[in-house]
Amino acid sequence: MTSVRGRLTITPAMGELGTLIRTRRKELALSLRAVANDAHISFVTVRDIERGDIARPTPETLQGLALALGIAYRDLALAAYRANGDTPPAPREEP
Numbered sequence: 001m002t003s004v005r006g007r008l009t010i011t012p013a014m015g016e017l018g019t020l021i022r023t024r025r026k027e028l029a030l031s032l033r034a035v036a037n038d039a040h041i042s043f044v045t046v047r048d049i050e051r052g053d054i055a056r057p058t059p060e061t062l063q064g065l066a067l068a069l070g071i072a073y074r075d076l077a078l079a080a081y082r083a084n085g086d087t088p089p090a091p092r093e094e095p
Contacts (some may be wrong), residue, residue, distance in 0.1 A: 017079040039064030
């Protein structure tokens with residue numbers, strides 16, 4: 001895992017969403033409460049995602065976490081799909 005200009009570069013080996021979020025939070029030396037506040041979500045939601053109790057958070061929750069942790073939204077969404085064993089949708093082609 002590497003950072004580029006403060007943003008996390010995701011590698012396929014990182015796996016599930018909770019591990020990704022926990023790893024990034026610890027890299028940034030942030031508490032669960034700090035991430036929750038920055039993401040405008042509850043502390044319990046962040047904790048449950050990290051534990052794997054919430055495998056597919058809402059898009060709004062993922063967006064907040066992406067902004068709070070400096071991770072691209074798309075990377076978090078893909079990690080959520082992988083955590084559920086699903087295949088992510090193919091990217092849409094721009095008109």
